[in-house]
Amino acid sequence: xxxxxxxxYGIDGWRLDVSDEISHDFWKRFRRxxxxxxxxxxxxGENWQxxxxxxxxxxxDGIMNYSFTRYVNDYLAFHQLDSLAFKEKxxxxxxxxxxxxxxxxxxxxxxxxxxxxxxxxxxxxxxxLIGAAIQMFYEGxxxxxxxDELPLxxxxxxxxxxCMDFSLARKSNPFFAKYRDLIRLRAKSGVLKFxxxxxxxxxxxxxxxxxxRGQVLALFVNLSEADKPLPPGKVVLSNLVNGETLKHEGxxxxxxxKKTKE
Numbered sequence: 001x002x003x004x005x006x007x008x009y010g011i012d013g014w015r016l017d018v019s020d021e022i023s024h025d026f027w028k029r030f031r032r033x034x035x036x037x038x039x040x041x042x043x044x045g046e047n048w049q050x051x052x053x054x055x056x057x058x059x060x061d062g063i064m065n066y067s068f069t070r071y072v073n074d075y076l077a078f079h080q081l082d083s084l085a086f087k088e089k090x091x092x093x094x095x096x097x098x099x100x101x102x103x104x105x106x107x108x109x110x111x112x113x114x115x116x117x118x119x120x121x122x123x124x125x126x127x128x129l130i131g132a133a134i135q136m137f138y139e140g141x142x143x144x145x146x147x148d149e150l151p152l153x154x155x156x157x158x159x160x161x162x163c164m165d166f167s168l169a170r171k172s173n174p175f176f177a178k179y180r181d182l183i184r185l186r187a188k189s190g191v192l193k194f195x196x197x198x199x200x201x202x203x204x205x206x207x208x209x210x211x212x213r214g215q216v217l218a219l220f221v222n223l224s225e226a227d228k229p230l231p232p233g234k235v236v237l238s239n240l241v242n243g244e245t246l247k248h249e250g251x252x253x254x255x256x257x258k259k260t261k262e
Contacts, residue, residue: 003033047063064108113157
């Protein structure tokens with residue numbers, strides 16, 4: 001079956017359901033057979049926990065990154081992590097897998113098997129946009145579950161599989177427009193696709209920075225109770241910015257040039 005769809009229909013890859021419940025021997029053969037037809041076919045496993053044994057180069061290219069999902073929810077929805085603790089969780093996650101695997105993992109905020117991210121946030125649209133911004137900035141492949149861009153509500157499966165509300169998928173919907181802008185920035189920016197990622201906290205804010213060929217994009221997230229002054233640079237995308245101030249539950253993406261060494 002795997003070979004049939006690659007040979008006959010030229011599919012780009014397989015997302016392999018409950019892949020950690022099938023033997024390593026099977027997946028090693030599956031990879032050999034599929035990659036012999038087209039080495040560029042992507043193989044993504046649905047592994048919810050540490051998937052290191054499957055990601056040694058002879059089985060999957062990457063996984064659905066549910067650890068990323070948990071950390072973002074703990075940070076934005078459940079208030080279990082402050083900016084420093086969240087930054088440290090992401091750093092640990094980056095160290096778990098090799099760089100090629102990290103760049104191939106699917107980073108998702110929710111899925112057909114979880115509560116909707118917007119529902120977990122208690123319908124907080126500002127935090128939902130922050131989650132999307134983090135998703136677009138992090139290393140790997142952003143995986144947007146249909147309706148996140150509206151945003152769509154939903155409890156646990158099957159409530160998370162509600163019908164798409166296309167009446168909200170309009171430019172007149174400010175949330176939808178901002179989400180599209182975030183996706184467009186990720187899709188068109190070489191900095192966000194190829195840039196080196198660095199994480200830090202600054203004045204209580206989370207800072208995610210990507211640098212590539214002398215260009216820098218930095219995401220600032222303010223979950224502190226106090227307004228924070230924006231650093232210098234051009235504001236590319238933001239919410240809750242008042243003049244040169246980033247308000248509580250605000251994010252700002254700032255473009256700058258990287259200083260080169262003499």
